[in-house]
Amino acid sequence: MTSETYIIDDPDNLMFKLNRRALADPGVLENERTKIFDKSWIYCGHASEIPDPGDFETRTVCGRPVIFCRGEDGEVRVFLNSCTHRGAQVCRERSGNAKRFYCFYHGWTFGCDGSLKAVPAEDSYPPSFDKTNFALKLVPRAESYRDFWFISFNSEIISLEEYLAGAKEYIDLVVEQSPSGCMEVIEGTQEYDIRANWKLLVENSFDDYHLVSTHKTWLDYMKDSGVEIRPPKGQGLLLPTHGIGKNLGNGCAVIDNINFRGRPVAKWISIYGEDAKEEIDAIRAELVDRLGEARAARVADTNRNLVIFPNLVINDGSSVTIRAFWPEASDRMKVTAWALGPKEESKSARARRLDSFLTFYGPGGFATPDDVEALESVQQGLKSWQEVQWSEMTRGIDKEGEQLNTDELHLRTFWRQWNKLMTVGNA
């Protein structure tokens, strides 16, 4: 076994070990950029962020500044935000509505469809200069599934739908919370850094094994608010309800849990207050009406933490959050988190959703800061990666069939795909 081995994956011998080098060696990140991020489908944005022609959002995806925008023709496009003349960004606003993208450096002007519209003193260019050759460059691939837009710098990649595989149904369960099938990103973005390797947040985002010890104060808060948090006796559970971990294909995985923590759509808990009961009942009745009892129960009574390989998390728990994160260095990441809700939701339901979000999630929530602390603590501990070389990830490995949310099948699923991409082409 060489130091190049990232994982020891030997289910026959009930062994799964992760080489901590994958999380701690600064040299790994450069390979990840080309072998993981530039080869996968990467989340870019949600269609609701740019509802009208000319709407745009600028952001950095895979290290490239991009413009996520809707053209006059209503089509969503993703451009590289770099003037085809000499490279300056043609849009320096965070978001807005534009008829044109104007490069202030030399004054080139582009349309929302990317076409080069105007060049000052064009007559000084040679006759061969043709404006049609200087449109803003599109990213190689951009596709969407139910308003979630992804891009890829790998022009050969399989279609987004094929890539999402079993994750599609879990996105459906989120979208079905809206009677019209229209979810929207809500104003207000949480953007924060964590001093830890980005893959630690992948693990953490669907690791229910840590909940009881890391989030004791959150569980106490739930208990103080009248929510039952004791696990049932004799079922081998750490949490009050049963949940499973599932491999969804292509490195995507999920934990799928029976809800105990409340859901704005549509599971009342005492934190929401007596006043909320009637409206939550009505939301649930609409679900049953539209989807039937069984599907409505799946939407309303289970919560899900979904990882779409490599760096997108959709947590559909106390509220719905889209969370994407980016390595800045091997030991630092940038996290962006948005809240998502049904477009037609009432004011009171929207307020409840946002309030419920903050009880757990985010840099000021009652749980996320402790996750951040855990990840940062791991990263410190991993400085000894050359001496303490392996992390253990075998929970549930000897089980036939179903695995619990507190097992580690879903973590192994991510790491297997990561390892596959990182070692492709190696002898």
Added chain:
Amino acid sequence: MLTSDTVSRSDIEDFLYHEAALLDRWQLDDWLLLLTEDAEYEVPSTDAPFAKNGEALFLIADDITRIRARVKRLQDPEAHAESPRSRTRRMISNVRLTKRVENRLHVAANFSVYRFRYGYEVRHFVGHYHYELLLGNGVFKIQKRRAILDNTELGPQGAVSFIL
């Protein structure tokens, strides 16, 4: 006795400095005594600093029940993000009484809050407060307390795991 007619900026400054000292010393139970029974504490997201609670995603949007739960949490050694606790140092300045309606005082103040923890570089939170103070029986109580960050993203400041 101090009334809303006689209150001066320095009276308000004294109160805000007292609050800052309690928070920097982590005397959170004493801090709770400065709040009204219907107090609110809000930190909007950095890209929506003037949004309305209930319509936009905030970083923190607590009513009094959750403020008290937050304090309880922060006093538990298992609030890992603040265990060990951060050292904070608050600089409060540019205090202005912007509006006075009967015994309700609208107060604006700038803040510069330094947070130190482990050997990490300083995390610097800069912005302004908007307070609504109630003055009764010569005593200030905080009814609304909104901390609006100038940081364009939380970024290296990380979490708002203490009371900002």
